[in-house]
Amino acid sequence: MGTQEDVRPAYYALARGGWRDYVTLLHPPYTLWHLSYVALGASLAPHFRLDRLLCGLAAFFLAMGVAAHALDELKGRPLRTAIPSPMLVALAATSLGGAVAIGIGAAAAWGWGLLAFVAVGAIAVPAYNLELAFHTDAGFALLWGGFPALTGYFVEAQTIRFEAIAVAAFAFAASLAQRTLSMPVRRSRRAESTTTGIEPLERALRLLVWAMVALAVAAVAARLP
Secondary structure (H helix, E strand, O other), rough: OOOOOOOOOOOOOOOOOOOOHHEEEEOOOHHHHHHHHHHHHHOOOOOHHHHHHHHHHHHHHHHHHHHHHHHHHHHHOOOOOOOHHHOOOOHHHHHHHHHHHHHHHHHHOOOOOOHHHHHHHHHHHHHOOOOOOOOOOHHHHHHHHHHHHHHHHHHHOOOHHHHHHHHHHHHHHHHHHHHHHHHHHHHHHHHOOOOOOOOOHHHHHHHHHHHHHHHHHHHHHOOOO
């Protein structure tokens, strides 16, 4: 067993300080993983438009990749960054505001039904990451798995069909699997300051990240002209 200085809080965490803290804050592998759900949902829609997917990815990157993780760090400093709390608040507010603005613009352009998804996201990010509500395994799987996949589909199709429910169920189950693997890893690194015994779990998580990204890239590529 080491000290907190010896054992980083995540396998992807960079050395503490400066710009490296902001990279670590993004949880890059997991942000890519969950953005892949948006792409998978979009790729299954009956009509696929790349500009709509890019808008969806931008909104979810701001909301999940930046705002949610900034609030998560604000609540207990799990990544042990040196980012000042006012900066974390500013990052969260501006990023979530940007995501909402993209969503409202998309709704005005493509269909007002998107506003329901914008509202859910705007409420879910602070509620989950400040541990006010939904902070359970099922809540994580729903908000970080099923919801992005369903939204990615709806942005393209402006309706919900069976395949949308199916891909959301896939993302929900995959996120539960991620949660099952990552919880003991987080406990070992952050609470016990050790990596003993978690190497197979972290290897599985690394492989699953790239598998999910590859699947999303293949699905989108198949829909491009």
